[in-house]
Structures are given as C-alpha cells and as structure tokens.
Amino acid sequence: MKNKAKSNGLFKRIVGNQMFIPVLAILILVIVNLVKDPSFFVVTWGLNNDGFPVLSGSLISILDNGSELAILAIGMTLVTAASGGQDISVGATIAVAGSAMLRVLCGGNARPETTQAPVIVAFLVACLVGMLCGAFNGALVSVFKIQPMVATLILFTAGRSIAAWINNNELPIVPDPKFAWFAGCIPGIPIPTSVFIAIACIIVIMLVLKFTNLGLYTQAVGINESSSRLNGINPTFIKFLSFVILGLCVAVAALIKVSRISTINYSVIAKDIEMDAILAVALGGNALSGGKFNMWASILGAYIIQFLTTTLYRFKVDSEARPAYKAVVVILLVVSSAPVVRNYFSQLAKQFSSPKKEVA
Amino acid sequence: MNENRILEMRGIDKTFPGVRALQGVDFSLNAGEIHALMGENGAGKSTLIKVLTGVYTKDGGTISLKDTGEVQIHSPQDAQKFGISTVYQEITLCPNLTVAENMYIGRGEGSLTNWKKMNADAAKLLASLDIPAKATQQLASCSIAVQQMVAIARAVDMECKVLILDEPTSSLDEQEVEKLFGLMRDLKARGVGIIFVTHFLDQVYEVCDKITVLRDGQLVGEYEIKDLPRVQLVAKMLGKEMDDLSDIKGEQGGYHGDDAGEDVFEATGLQSDAGIKPFDFHIRKGEVNGFTGLLGSGRSECVRAIFGADRVLQGTTKMHGKPVKIAKPVDAMKNGIAYLPEDRKVDGIVGDLSVRDNIILALQVLTGFFKPFSKAQANAFADEYIKKLNIKTASADTPIKSLSGGNQQKVILARWLLMHPEYLILDEPTRGIDVGTKVDIQKLVLELASEGMSVTFISSETDEMLRTCSRLVVMRDRKVVGELSGEDLTQNKIMSTIAGGESKA
DSSP states (O other): HHHHHHHHHHHHHHHSSSHHHHHHHHHHHHHHHHOOOOGOOOOOEOOOOOOOOOEEHHHHHHHEEEEEEHHHHHHHHHHHHSSSSSOOHHHHHHHHHHHHHHHHHHHOOSSSSOOOOOOHHHHHHHHHHHHHHHHHHHHHHSSOOOOOOHOOOOOOHHHHHHHHHHHTTTOOOOOGGGGGTTTOTTTTSSSSSHHHHHHHHHHHHHHHHSSSSHHHHHHHHHHHHHHHHHOOOOHHHHHHHHHHHHHHHHHHHHHHHHHHSOOTTTTTTTTTHHHHHHHHHHHHOTTOOOOOOOOOHHHHHHHHHHHHHHHHTTTTOOOTTHHHHHHHHHHHHHHHOOOOOOOOHHHHHHHHOOHHHHHH | TTTEEEEEEEEEEHOOOOOOEEEEEEEEETOOEEEEEEOOTSSSHHHHHHHHHTTTTTEEOOOOEEEEEOOOOSSSHHHHTTEEEOOSSSSOOTTTSSSHHHHHHHOOOOOOOOOOHHHHHHHHHHHHHHHOTTSBBBBBGHHOOOEEOOOOOOHHHTTTEEEEETTTTTTTOOHHHHHHHHHHHHHHTTOOOEEEOSSOOHHHHHHHHHHEEEEEEEEEEEGGGGSSHHHHHHHHHHHOOOOGGGGGGGGGGOOOTTTSEEEEEEEEEEEEETTOOOOOEEEEEEEEEEEEETTTTHHHHHHHHHHHHSEEEEEEEEETTEEEEOOOOOOOHHTTTEEOSSIIIIOOOOSSSSHHHHHHHHHHHHHHHOOOHHHHHHHHHHHHHHHHTTTTOOOTSSGGGGSHHHHHHHHHHHHHHHHHOSSSEEEETTTTTHHHHHHHHHHHHHHHHTTTOOOEEEEOHHHHHHHHHHHHHHHTTEEEEEEEEEEGHHHHEEEEEEEHHHOOO
C-alpha cells in the first residue's frame, strides 16, 4: 500500500513537471513516425551540392530547420516572462536585420563581383540593427507602458517595408559561396552550421542564466513589478533588456535565414515565424501572461514545432493543408497543458488511486 | 436539531497534501446570532468557511441546514441556493457598475433587465438597511465601508439565512466599523445568522454572542461571549496560558552601546509626490519609533519617501551625519535601510517564486546582477531564516503564495533581516495576521533594537505601538503635527494630539 502511494507520488511529480507535455509530445511524434515509416529516423551519408560528404535525413533536417526558431524562442521566453506580452514583430525585424546585413555585404550593389565587407562586420551591423529594433519595442513597452502586442505591431507592419527600403527594393545576391556555409555545411563537417549556431546560443543563454541574476530578476518583474521595484530591481530596465536580447536573437536568426538563400525576399523571409516562436514558449508550458519560465522547455517547444512540420512534410500533406493539421495538434497540446485540464486529470488519478475512500 | 439552529456542521474533515487542515470540526449557528470564528492563521478558519461555501469539497463530515436537512455543497452557487452568502475581505463587486447593478448582477432572472424596477428595488433595500448610498451611484464612488455594505445588501437580498463576513473590517476606519456593526445588529434582529471572522478582539467583544475557537485544524470549543474573558480567548487561540500581552516591553533591555545617542538617519524637509507636506525626521541607533495617525494621514507616505519608494521632490537625507541621496529603493538599500511595505500582496511577496527566492531577493539585488548566490548558499540563507523566524512552510521550494498571511509576512521580514540593515522600516507588519505572530514580531522588533538596529514601526493598533515604540511622530492630514515620547506616550495623549493639534498651533 505504502509502495503504491509512493509510486503514485512519483507519477504525480512526473505529470506535474513542466517538461511533461513537451517531452510527451516528442515521444508521440517519435512513435507515430516509427509506426508509419521507421525510415524517418535513418541518417545517411550523402554528398551535398558542393560534393562534400554530409549527413542527411529527417532528424538532421529538424535540427537544421529548427535552429532559427530555437534561437528566437530564447528571446521570446524572456520577453514573455518580463513583460507578460509577446513580440509579434520578430519576422519583420529578421527582414530588417537581414537586409542591413546584405547592404553591408554587397555595398548597395545588387550584383557585386566580390563581397564589399567582411561577414563579421555585416553580422555585427545586423546585431546592432536587431538590437535597435528591440530597443524601440522595449522602450515603447517599458517606458511608455504600451501593451507589447500593440507596441510591436508597429514594426510588424512597417518592418518589411523598411527592409526593402534599406536595399532600395533590390534583391542583392551575396557573391561569395562561403556565405552559404552559415546555414549549410562547412566542407569537412557533416552537420549543418546552423545547428552549431543554435547550440552556441543555447549554451550562451544557459551560462547567462547560471552566472547572472537575469532569470531571477526577469521572473520577479513578471510576477510582481511593484514589489520588484521595492526590492531594488529596475523593472523598466529589465523589460527593456529582454526586448534587446530578443533583438540580438533576431539578428542571429537573420544570419541563418539570409545564408540559406544568399539573398533575401522581403515579403516572405521568416514569414509567420513570430507565431511559431510564441507557440514554442506556450508549448513549453510557460504562461504567456509572464512570470515563471523554463528556458529548456521553450527550446524543446521550438523543436517540437519543427518536428511536427517535418512529420507532416513526410506524410506528404499538401503544403496548403499543413497549417490546418498543425493547428489540430497545437490545440491538443495547448488544451492538455492548460491548468484546468491538468487539475482534472490529477483529480482523476487521485480517484483511481484511492477508490476505497470514495466508497466511504 | 435544536429549534433555533439554522446550521450544523459535524465532524468536518479536510486534508490537503501534507496538511490536515480540518480534523473533525463541529460548528453550529443559531438564527439571530452573531458568531465569531477565531483562531490563528492556519488554524483552519478559512478552510472551514470555504468548505461551507462550496469552494472546497469536504473529505468527511456532514452539513445540515434547518429546512433542508443534510446537504451536499459542491460549489459557491450551491451555497447561495441554500441561503449561505459570503462577503469577503476584498470587495468582489464591480467598481465601475452602479450600486443597483452590483446588487442584482448575475442573478440570472431572465435575459431582460427592468432597469427601473431594479433601481427602485435597490433603493428600497438600501433605505431599509439604512445604507448611505444611492442606487444609481457608481460603486467606486462609495467609501470602502459602503461598498462592503452593498455587498452585504446583495447577500441579504438573496434571502440568505447564513451570512459569512470574512475579515470585513480590516480596511475600515473606526466610524465605518461602527456603521457596519449597526447593519450587522439590524440583520441579527431579522433572524439572520452571521458568522464573523476577524482578528480584532475588541470587535468580537463588541458585537458577537458566541465564539468558536479553532487551533491547528481542531475545534478548541464553543463559548458564550460572557463566559470567555479576553485573556482566556487569546490563551485558547495560542494553546498556552499567557499572563499579559502588554508586558513584553519589560523583557527587553534596550540598546546600551557607546553610540546609543547618535542619529543613524536624518531627514530635513523631505517631500514626495504622494501628497505629503515636507517633514523632518530622525532616528537614533537602537531606537524604536513610529508614525501614528488615522488611516490616510500620511504615515505610509512618509516612510515611503524615506525609502525612495515614491518620487522624492525635495529635502535632504543623512546617514550617520553624512548627506546621502536616496532617489530610488536600491539607493536606500545600499545605505542599509530596509522597508517592509504596508500591502503585503501588492508590494511585498513575489507570489509564484519560492520561499527561498523571496527570502534572498533583496540581498541578491544588493550583491549584484553578476553575482548570483549558489544554490547551496541560497538554501543555507533560506533554511537559517525559516528556522529563526519559525516560518511554517512545507519546504523552501514552496511558492510563497501558498503560505498563510502571517507566514508570508515572516518571509518578507526574513528577506530584509537577511540584508542586516542598520535601519528597518516596518509598515503595518502585523496587519491581518494572528495574535501569536503579532507578539512574535513585536518581540523581534525590540530584540533587534536591543542589538543596535534602528526600527520605525507603523501600526493601526495604537496599543501595539505604545508597547514597542519609545517615540511617536503624530500625523494628521498628511502633515506631522506632533511628537510624543516618555510619559506622554499614552492612548489619551495620542488621541488628543491627533484631534486637537489644530487649536494649539
């Protein structure tokens, strides 16, 4: 009897954990793919367009294509936690940062013979632009107390036009094939560089969370701004900072996005990615109203979305119909992680574990 | 069942994970009776009320009503259907609707509303209960007491037989409390049974007929008010005999260091944007002083100005005679000033964070953004103060919001003590918490002072301030009107200073 109670406690602890739903989602996706077509998990050696040996397979493609989303999820988690709102301008600001990067790389020339500046300079400019966009959003939210979604609506609307204006509406092409290495594979390394960039970003944020009080301050501000202020925290700055960090994430995502095609398409690049980034935070079980957060859960959430997309792709779901399928899965995930539903199930579990008491 | 009895609860059990909140508690209520439910925080008062109103489902026991016999109450709607209404400490009405709308909203009598009839009915009811409000007036424009009364009127109109008042008086001033008591007596005469939950002993003896005392989730007993003198009530709540609450001052020696006379903090012409007149203030090492005055007289605003919690407009501040600039809370903290705010929920706790994070927060901020405490260090700090202040919590990982009010307050106190401040400001540290914790906090204040800490103590309960403070700054209408110390520290002297300062000046 005692043993049973103990195992029941463990069961409850697992179900109650924030990582439970995301991990369960991954498991279900894995099982569905295993049943339907085990070749999903086969990773093979193949030659890429440059003739170098690389690893290929669905798993690699999930890790590769999920990179931008995972990076954005980092910043979006902090913004959500600190401000209790979301930034819906990240897709548009990726276009702005990417466009600035191209402008520096191509020097305003649509078809340059050689790159006009080192990639690192172009990237730093993109970072600056991304952080400026973040600072703009952050100032509106933290100083002028505008609701995050309304504040970021401005760049959401104007961002892609600004991006086009930076390059005079031209679509410059980066002449250096090496630029494609940031999204593709560096010769000799069989895994796409984007995966390493994402891992690097994850390591950096984990180190920052471990070696600074960013996590504590952000959560405190998100939960109770007034009491945070009376404890010496500057809530305005913390909110502002979260947007600037998201801006930096946007710049890194822009580097990968632009590198994928060595050019840019202002109206299509990173389209709707803001919704996926917000979804990643929600799938991770983080409250969109702010406060406590779990960074790992958000990152896992990002890869779940990519896993789902790739799965649907493998099932040959029509590309037009894919969002509808995705929506169904998302509804299931979000509803099942809602506190109302979870409470109901934990009540149910209780009844099962103690049927005797019910009778009496 | 007794002829007059309208409610009988027998052997109520309720268990939460890890806690037996109620163990076989009995409670009964007669018609036309005001029955006080007393106990320390965590004794089970709220749980019992919530079982009765259907917020919690009981694990065992029976609830019977006069007309219907044994009933099962599964939801607040059920409770209302059976004629059990509750008015909570926090007003749960809609401030932007009119009084009449608030009285009839959500009663589900068809989809159409006859506004004229509704307003007329409301006006009649308000008049019959002698509530000074107009039916068409916006609720927010009424005083808190009147809002409280409107909530009661709403409950009464739903033909309630049992009315539960959960700490209705904690945000009211004396006259408002009197008005509320008038209404309660009126309802009593109409045969309504009232369950009154409060921390104020005076109020219990003023209006109640019977007292039921709970302790640690168990019933201590039910008493006629005349059979239970005040000291014994406290003793029953605490579970131990207590000679005299007011004697704690004698136990402390006071601070006798060489620098005892030295000013730790000094302010001249200090004014903030919270609407107080410029004031002068100083506190010596090891001294306990306080701000007193009626609610809204500017007591809290003064200490907030000292801490930099409100925007400081003018004035100079000195620590140990050296000028310092305090523009925001962190400046004050760097100078060794700590401030326990008046409103625990809004300004104090960070609800979702653990007890541990709540304890280390202030010291962590002071230590710096790039120097987080290690997990072991944070745990050591938390464990030290959980033990020192006897904080009742399942673990240091428990979110602070799931603790009882008194224990939350201790956590906030721990947060500031961990900072080892030179000057500690406590703004209403004992509001809404039980007698035992109140005494603990008062003792702690005197103990800290005897070790050389300077403390400013604010409380709405004058006797509490008289017990702890050696000097009182008296305020009226957002202005300092006097200062009392030594033999002048009496209830009468404070009253006359608050009331009659005008003629002297």
